[in-house]
Amino acid sequence: MVEIAPVRSLRVLYQPLLAGALLLCASACSQQQGRDIATQFSQGNPQELFQTSVDRMATLAMRDNLRSLYLLMNKLYLRNPNQWRLSGFVDATTAERQIRQAIEQRQTLPQLGERRDLAALSYALSPEFRGDRAGAFIYAIGSMLVTAHGGRSEFFMTDTINPQFVSNAARNIEKATWMLSQRQDENGVLLLFSNEMTEEGSNLSFAVEFGKIVARLDLLAQMLDERYRRIGLNYAQSLLLMNFLPVQ
Template sequence: MRWLAVLLALTLTACTTKMGKDGRTESAVDAKYLLKTEVDRIADTNRAEVMSGLMLIADKLYRRNPKEWKKAGVTSREAALERLKNRFYRSLPELGGLREGQAAALAFSETYTGDRVAALMLGLLTMADAAFEYKEEFYILDGLNENKLYNCARNMEVAVWKLGNDRNAAGELFLLANELDPANRNLSFEREFGRLMGLLDFMAKIVADRNGRTFSRLSQSVVSTIFLPVSFLK
């Protein structure tokens, strides 16, 4: 933190000023901008895109599975989405404090009777939170871990596989997602998950380069059916 304070002081000193139309001086360069490297700005955008993409998927899942948000006792789909968005401030008591992979796995458990969309999406959102070190903005001294980002991307693959394959005892999918009927084909879920995987893999490669480590996407012939750890990685 002391280095950050010194850097901030130097940055503020280095800023030139110009005269505004109202006669007041304006900073010619945003000091906050100077505290960010190109990688930091990419990380800001990448994180925002991943989070908004996950919320879009949550909205789509609730639209296809309206009975799920009703299980949580909320009044609307919008209220259910708000619970996910405010996950740091409001608990989801039906999950018993579970997060990341443990929460996501509940969505595909035969014995779970709660909101399956909330379980899956809170799990994925908290994985992404952990992958981005629980930060919303990144600065010069902030660091990310490429393995966390990589595992988060692979967990998106696991979610896609489970949505299309995991079924209850009656042979029904736990959650409806992609529509494979040739007369009404809809692969929007798979496309959005694919976009998020690409963003996370791209960020993992950039972070590895920044950290001076080699990184290559491991080839997987079969997608794992188990969610990988994220927050516990070093």
């Protein structure tokens, strides 16, 4: 009993200190969390306040898909340096800039006439087309992507995206990728050089980048489908269980 008393007294002494330390830690963590939230808000776009998590995901996916597409355009011009000269622009950089602008601002390309989306894609990969095939091919896919997302590249609460159209766009890109590697002219020469497999090595970077676009589209389609499915299920459950909906 003589040895227990000091232990109890120490415990009584340290308990307030421990509580104070925990309180200080909680306060510091709360302050740090507050600073992190403030930093995120300061670095974000005010428009994000009008986006759900799915809207934000769709916006970021579109941004990344267009970046992948522009990277592929640059690679196609490097593999097919004769193409940009058929565009009528002074160099490849100018051609790339004009095609990006046409995609993002929903403009047409003079060499494609009034064709957009699938019509432009079919024409760009046909033997009859005589213009800048690389630029037309990328424009057609970019135009199709924007159309499949309702004609927009940024999305907010009031916007709706049809998941079936997004999924269809992914399938179209898979077909276009195959056509890119197979279509030949009357002399048996590929219309556009992209992936390459030789004894010296392989270059499958085109297939990899197109695969990234397809994967993003499929993920977004699944997220959209689940989002709308849950809205319907939640409404059905409220009717089934006869629950009143909250008003505050």
